[in-house]
Amino acid sequence: MNRTELRMALRTLSFLDSQAHREEGFLELAGEPRPKLLVWHPEAIDWIFHSDPGLEHPGSRSLMPLFGKDSLLWVDGPRHSSYRRLLGPPLRGRRLHSYRDLIAHTVHEAVDALRPGQVVSIPEWTRQVALRVMGRLVLGDGAEGLLKQFADWIERALGARGRTLAYRFLLGGLPRSSAELDRQLVDKAKANAETEPRTLAALLLSQEGLLGQVDDHELRDQIVSLLFAGHETTAAATAWTLYWIDRDENLRHDLRTELAAVSDDAPEPAQVPLLQAVIQEALRLAPPVTVAENRKLPEGGEILGRSLPPGSVVTTSIYLAHRRPDYFPDPLRFDPGRFLSRRVPPQHYLPFGGGSRHCLGNQLGQLETRMITAALLRRREWHCVNPEAAVLQLRGHAMAPATKLRMKVTACRN
Numbered sequence: 001m002n003r004t005e006l007r008m009a010l011r012t013l014s015f016l017d018s019q020a021h022r023e024e025g026f027l028e029l030a031g032e033p034r035p036k037l038l039v040w041h042p043e044a045i046d047w048i049f050h051s052d053p054g055l056e057h058p059g060s061r062s063l064m065p066l067f068g069k070d071s072l073l074w075v076d077g078p079r080h081s082s083y084r085r086l087l088g089p090p091l092r093g094r095r096l097h098s099y100r101d102l103i104a105h106t107v108h109e110a111v112d113a114l115r116p117g118q119v120v121s122i123p124e125w126t127r128q129v130a131l132r133v134m135g136r137l138v139l140g141d142g143a144e145g146l147l148k149q150f151a152d153w154i155e156r157a158l159g160a161r162g163r164t165l166a167y168r169f170l171l172g173g174l175p176r177s178s179a180e181l182d183r184q185l186v187d188k189a190k191a192n193a194e195t196e197p198r199t200l201a202a203l204l205l206s207q208e209g210l211l212g213q214v215d216d217h218e219l220r221d222q223i224v225s226l227l228f229a230g231h232e233t234t235a236a237a238t239a240w241t242l243y244w245i246d247r248d249e250n251l252r253h254d255l256r257t258e259l260a261a262v263s264d265d266a267p268e269p270a271q272v273p274l275l276q277a278v279i280q281e282a283l284r285l286a287p288p289v290t291v292a293e294n295r296k297l298p299e300g301g302e303i304l305g306r307s308l309p310p311g312s313v314v315t316t317s318i319y320l321a322h323r324r325p326d327y328f329p330d331p332l333r334f335d336p337g338r339f340l341s342r343r344v345p346p347q348h349y350l351p352f353g354g355g356s357r358h359c360l361g362n363q364l365g366q367l368e369t370r371m372i373t374a375a376l377l378r379r380r381e382w383h384c385v386n387p388e389a390a391v392l393q394l395r396g397h398a399m400a401p402a403t404k405l406r407m408k409v410t411a412c413r414n
């Protein structure tokens with residue numbers, strides 16, 4: 001690891017901020033013989049997403065011990081396509097609707113449990129709700145104890161930046177889950193394989209002619225990957241959305257007016273354009289995943305006039321792409337108006353990545369954020385007790401508000 005990579009690993013956000021002014025929109029993290037580039041120029045991003053089917057997707061060295069070598073986050077080739085064909089359809093459009101009652105039930109339970117006077121950590125609360133939703137979708141009912149163990153393990157690995165770095169650089173890597181937790185996750189998935197609506201793990205077990213045999217190790221890797229990718233991200237997006245709504249009394253009022261015209265627990269984006277724009281802007285300013293997966297160029301290529309030899313690796317910085325002042329003037333200002341009456345092209349705005357690895361849960365994640373935010377706005381009054389704690393905190397490649405950011409529930413609404 002060279003000096004630049006080390007700075008990037010140890011002081012990630014301040015290092016990235018120090019690069020934001022570079023108009024060329026890329027940075028060389030490692031040179032010959034295997035160049036490694038961090039890119040955020042829209043042309044480069046466009047090239048990567050269009051070339052994606054021919055690129056390779058090497059796994060993250062730091063996250064591999066957590067999610068396993070067979071995780072769908074980095075498996076490539078026909079196996080990857082099969083995973084996407086199997087898991088993609090239930091996570092979008094009409095089939096996603098079959099999960100709406102389940103999500104609504106979980107969200108209402110969590111919101112109803114918030115009592116006036118109670119103070120909670122916003123990111124911890126949203127993580128608990130999003131994990132409960134993902135737990136039900138992936139494993140089915142009755143997995144609360146397992147989800148608690150899962151959350152404790154992830155917290156140990158990623159909850160404190162200093163500890164995460166110590167694991168990575170001094171202790172040989174992030175801590176693996178215990179064999180006992182792995183076994184229980186797989187057993188729970190099998191025990192709930194026949195329940196309705198069908199769990200995502202049941203789909204993996206059913207094979208549906210796509211995957212062939214999925215052994216217990218591979219099943220464990222997908223369960224853990226889906227639980228993590230599906231809850232940590234959505235929780236961060238929701239926490240920031242709640243924070244920004246708290247900052248602006250007029251916005252809160254306008255959102256309540258918008259919601260009053262809609263009876264649905266799970267509003268579609270077109271029914272609540274302002275809420276959707278607030279979520280999009282929250283995802284722009286604090287993308288829950290700061291970098292897209294690595295892309296390796298098996299045959300080399302040319303990016304931004306630079307010729308790259310075979311084996312070069314490019315990583316897209318979503319964080320820096322979202323802060324380009326030429327496309328997002330005054331980029332650090334929160335302004336949902338940026339998304340109100342225009343579509344922002346994917347090479348400028350990519351909270352869910354793109355190309356052939358585009359996030360499988362992008363519709364689900366946004367639906368959940370809309371549902372949690374709508375339920376809170378309708379049923380509770382709250383305010384943030386320490387807005388100064390709203391700083392970005394890295395949890396692996398994920399990014400959330402600092403855990404100490406708290407809200408106080410002040411009243412119930414009818």
Ligand code: HEM
Binds near residue numbers: 289360362
């Ligand atoms: C606001 C919420 C979310 C954000 C911001 C987000 C962001 C991302 C990003 C940036 C990627 C990498 C894409 C790339 O490399 O081009 C990704 C991949 C992925 N996400 Fe999400 N995600 C969210 C929610 C979810 C949810 C709810 C699920 C649950 C199913 C999920 C499952 C996945 C999976 C399985 C992949 C890997 C796709 C592949 O490699 O083919 N995500 N996500």
